[in-house]
Amino acid sequence: MLKKERHDFIMRQINLHNRVLTSDLVQLLNVSEDTIRRDLQELVDDGLLFKVHGGALSKSYHSSFDDSTVYARDSKIVIAKKTIRLIKDGMVVLIGGGTTILELVKQLPQHLGATFFTISPLVAVELAKYNNIEVILIGGLFSKNSQITYGGHVISQLAEIKVDLCLMGTSAIHPEEGLTDTDWEINQLKKAMVACAKKTAVLCISEKLDITLRLKVCPIENISYLITELEVEHESLAGYRAKELNIL
Amino acid sequence: MLKKERHDFIMRQINLHNRVLTSDLVQLLNVSEDTIRRDLQELVDDGLLFKVHGGALSKSYHSSFDDSTVYARDSKIVIAKKTIRLIKDGMVVLIGGGTTILELVKQLPQHLGATFFTISPLVAVELAKYNNIEVILIGGLFSKNSQITYGGHVISQLAEIKVDLCLMGTSAIHPEEGLTDTDWEINQLKKAMVACAKKTAVLCISEKLDITLRLKVCPIENISYLITELEVEHESLAGYRAKELNIL
DNA sequence: CGTGTTTGTGCGTGTTTGTGCAATAATGTT
DNA sequence: AACATTATTGCACAAACACGCACAAACACG
Numbered sequence: 001m002l003k004k005e006r007h008d009f010i011m012r013q014i015n016l017h018n019r020v021l022t023s024d025l026v027q028l029l030n031v032s033e034d035t036i037r038r039d040l041q042e043l044v045d046d047g048l049l050f051k052v053h054g055g056a057l058s059k060s061y062h063s064s065f066d067d068s069t070v071y072a073r074d075s076k077i078v079i080a081k082k083t084i085r086l087i088k089d090g091m092v093v094l095i096g097g098g099t100t101i102l103e104l105v106k107q108l109p110q111h112l113g114a115t116f117f118t119i120s121p122l123v124a125v126e127l128a129k130y131n132n133i134e135v136i137l138i139g140g141l142f143s144k145n146s147q148i149t150y151g152g153h154v155i156s157q158l159a160e161i162k163v164d165l166c167l168m169g170t171s172a173i174h175p176e177e178g179l180t181d182t183d184w185e186i187n188q189l190k191k192a193m194v195a196c197a198k199k200t201a202v203l204c205i206s207e208k209l210d211i212t213l214r215l216k217v218c219p220i221e222n223i224s225y226l227i228t229e230l231e232v233e234h235e236s237l238a239g240y241r242a243k244e245l246n247i248l
Numbered sequence: 249m250l251k252k253e254r255h256d257f258i259m260r261q262i263n264l265h266n267r268v269l270t271s272d273l274v275q276l277l278n279v280s281e282d283t284i285r286r287d288l289q290e291l292v293d294d295g296l297l298f299k300v301h302g303g304a305l306s307k308s309y310h311s312s313f314d315d316s317t318v319y320a321r322d323s324k325i326v327i328a329k330k331t332i333r334l335i336k337d338g339m340v341v342l343i344g345g346g347t348t349i350l351e352l353v354k355q356l357p358q359h360l361g362a363t364f365f366t367i368s369p370l371v372a373v374e375l376a377k378y379n380n381i382e383v384i385l386i387g388g389l390f391s392k393n394s395q396i397t398y399g400g401h402v403i404s405q406l407a408e409i410k411v412d413l414c415l416m417g418t419s420a421i422h423p424e425e426g427l428t429d430t431d432w433e434i435n436q437l438k439k440a441m442v443a444c445a446k447k448t449a450v451l452c453i454s455e456k457l458d459i460t461l462r463l464k465v466c467p468i469e470n471i472s473y474l475i476t477e478l479e480v481e482h483e484s485l486a487g488y489r490a491k492e493l494n495i496l
Numbered sequence: 497c498g499t500g501t502t503t504g505t506g507c508g509t510g511t512t513t514g515t516g517c518a519a520t521a522a523t524g525t526t
Numbered sequence: 527a528a529c530a531t532t533a534t535t536g537c538a539c540a541a542a543c544a545c546g547c548a549c550a551a552a553c554a555c556g
Contacts, residue, residue, distance in 0.1 A: 002267065002269075002300055002301070002302050002303055002305070003300065003301060003302070003513090003514070004300040004305060005267065005305075022532075022533095023531090023532090031515080031516090032515070032516050032517085033516095033532085033533090034515070034516060034517085035514080035515060035516080037532090037533070037534085038514085038515085053522090053523060053524075053531095053532065053533080054523095054524090054531085054532065121369025121370070121372050121373055121385060122369070122373065124369050124390050125369055125370065125395060127390075128390055128391075128392045128395065129392075131392075134389070135389070135390035135392075136387070136388065136389055136390060137369060137385070137387045137388065137389075137390045137397050138387045139384070139385045139386045139387020139388065139397065139405070140384065140385065140387065141382070141383070141384055141385075142372050142375075142376055142383035142384060142385045143376075144376040144377075144379075144383075147373060147376065149385050149387065157387070251503095251504070251505095270542075270543095271541090271542090279505080279506090280505070280506050280507080281506095281542080281543085282505075282506065282507085282543095282544095283504080283505060283506075285542090285543070285544085286504085286505090301512095301513065301514070301541095301542065301543080302513095302514085302541085302542070
């Protein structure tokens with residue numbers, strides 16, 4: 001591989017991720033650390049990126065993409081880290097939308113090799129930053145509110161696939177009533193998602209526990225994992241521990 | 249082997265692989281390194297390729313990367329404003345991806361009521377900001393490079409729809425050779441897009457005029473509108489004026 | 497035809513560039 | 527404070543390069 005090609009590769013990574021780790025580049029490009037460091041230095045000299053300890057940052061990365069505005073972001077990161085343990089190399093995963101999910105995607109390990117189906121364009125774009133992840137976006141009507149695709153076309157496509165794991169955020173969960181929602185279309189969609197997965201994990205910040213809404217998605221028995229930001233032994237989760245689902 | 253033949257051979261390699269190594273050429277052509285170096289130098293002088301340590305790179309290869317820095321943004325805004333005149337209330341529009349298109353979407357009038365099909369999640373998200381626009385995202389495999397959906401599934405869905413107007417960016421356009429591209433999948437996709445539209449408008453910054461790439465999308469006759477940032481009377485557009493397409 | 501010129505090619509030599517290694521310093525982490 | 531990770535520096539070596547020269551084939555012209 002020519003030096004220029006490496007430089008272009010690095011710049012692409014930077015433009016995609018806004019950041020890049022020296023160690024990752026060593027692996028990906030299969031050259032010594034020294035070479036990568038020199039490459040980065042040259043790109044800095046050309047004013048194309050920003051070098052920091054451990055890697056480099058995009059120049060246009062004027063830090064913090066209003067990350068702070070994401071509600072309860074810290075909790076969501078905790079949830080994300082727990083969830084990552086469920087995702088193994090080679091898996092086929094169906095993943096929903098929402099800020100919790102988006103945070104999860106940003107925390108995925110760089111080298112993960114898996115196939116992801118998603119109904120969220122934003123999640124798709126974020127997933128595309130990982131080299132070894134194949135992304136399939138399920139198309140259909142696009143919802144302005146929830147920023148996901150929905151409607152009959154989406155549901156019929158979901159009916160045709162079978163995945164190892166489904167990851168979804170939630171509006172409300174209750175030990176007896178299970179998963180519930182308010183919007184008819186979203187409700188239909190979630191039903192279809194649960195139906196096509198061998199196991200389903202629900203990502204849920206604690207304030208959405210023990211709430212019931214009008215429309216039922218599925219009983220608690222259909223859920224395999226409940227992931228919150230709380231300690232596993234936390235008393236708020238007692239009602240769920242009684243059920244047969246894994247709490248992370 | 250004649251010098252000219254060697255030059256042609258080198259250019260063919262470049263167009264095929266976007267790159268070539270000096271050492272490979274020495275082997276393939278069975279001449280000394282010096283000769284190859286001289287050949288490359290001459291091709292550089294003719295502006296046909298790009299020389300680097302160890303070999304040479306295609307010229308178009310270079311330009312394919314710096315989209316990410318919202319290159320030539322001013323031109324793209326000019327193009328966007330011209331394009332808006334083509335879009336009328338009630339229309340069904342198929343729209344591609346790329347930075348030029350994205351700029352267009354950002355410039356749309358707030359009250360516009362129309363239906364947009366798109367293969368670009370980013371465009372979908374941007375379109376969703378308009379209240380009176382219905383957005384349908386066409387799903388399929390998601391391309392990491394071009395940030396659009398592609399593949400058989402996309403093409404078969406395109407085959408099922410019929411739209412009033414197709415808006416697409418372009419890699420290369422030439423008065424005789426028409427629309428061309430380098431990537432096989434993108435090429436297939438563009439063909440399908442043109443096929444399902446009554447009229448097609450090509451958005452094209454002037455530096456992509458008069459370029460021919462390896463794969464043909466369609467002849468110039470299949471294009472209804474060519475939109476550049478230049479004045480309609482500009483001399484660069486003379487070759488296109490001779491054809492039967494509207495220049496904006 | 498002969499002589500001089502141009503062009504294309506290869507060779508030798510010295511220089512530059514790209515890369516990795518090892519020792520050491522700086523920085524982050526626990 | 528101890529440790530692990532990441533940076534920096536200087537050095538070595540091979541690959542790639544530029545330049546001048548030599549030679550031969552093709553060409554030009556009287």
